[in-house]
Amino acid sequence: MSAYEAAFRLWRGNVDGGDLEDFKVEVNDGEVVLDIIHRLQATQAPDLAVRWNCKAGKCGSCSAEINGRPRLLCMTRMSTFTRDEVITVTPLRAFPVIRDLVTDVGFNYAKAREVPAFVPPAELGPGEYRMKQEDVDRSQEFRKCIECFLCQDTCHVVRDHEENKGAFAGPRFLMRVAELDMHPLDAADAEGLDRKTTAQDEHGLGYCNITKCCTEVCPEHIKITDNALIPLKERAADRKYDPLVWLGNTIRRRGR
Structure with missing residues (x-):
């Protein structure tokens, strides 16, 4: 042509x-x-x-x-x-x-700093980490992110409601929380950090209504909604509303 x-x-x-x-x-x-x-x-x-x-x-x-x-x-x-x-x-x-x-995308870097980092297991030293390949593959998908922030831009919770920015991390950083929560070696729980609870209470997971607009614009074709946000929502709901989880937590508190 x-x-x-x-x-x-x-x-x-x-x-x-x-x-x-x-x-x-x-x-x-x-x-x-x-x-x-x-x-x-x-x-x-x-x-x-x-x-x-x-x-x-x-x-x-x-x-x-x-x-x-x-x-x-x-x-x-x-x-x-x-x-x-x-x-x-x-x-x-x-x-x-x-x-x-x-544009000034500093909002995204501020949100990145709010996500607690990976917590290495205390009982393992450098070079002793072992993971199944399926766990590696799961995390690797999310690590393809190039920080373009197109998902953050298209998310209507951020895009259309300026007042939500303080309480909502956006899909890119909820995906980061999901990656860490899925990581078999992350020892956050042992340090008293419940990533599922913080996703809901501190990073605004409940604001996301899974419209998949973030997935549609991702240039790396990461399935942000299906593979990160929905599973994280399910685990957060289990932690908060499952009666067996509630009973177990209640028994543990009484035993202290």
Whole structure:
């Protein structure tokens, strides 16, 4: 296919406000949206702000919204769109704008710090950890996360309700809690840390209503909802409402 001219509409502005600006720009075979953004910077908008790094879909830096859908600029091929389609690129809606397509995603790093780290088993030393392959595979899926925060952006609990941010960690970090809770060597319980309870009480698990929007936008195809959030919800519900669990906890408390 030969080169053609595409219509782009980019959000330009800063924390004080902004608006969409129209551009016509050349597109060549095999290009992705980030290529076009770079061409616009080189030829028409040298002051356009955009965050990017690896251009290989592994650093998570170039997150934005393309025609309203959270995507990575470097992984969205121009062949996805028709030649007469206007392509609108805007910053992540769930986070404050710094300038143009760059947002302040500090919220996510604050939430990451709130999740207690892996607790190594006291009885095992370095090099003595042993796990079944199925447990390794389960954790490995979640560790594919590239911290692009597209799942955080598309989650309507964060996206549409600013007041929820204080009490809700979002799917990326609830997935981290789920990974640790599933880990066969995590000794959090021995240290008095119940990850299922903290997921509910401190990280806002109950706010999630499993719409699977986070899974749909994940560039690593992690099944966030099915493999992390739903199982974590089930275990949290068992801990809180299962009568046998309640009886066991009551007996243990009385025995102290």
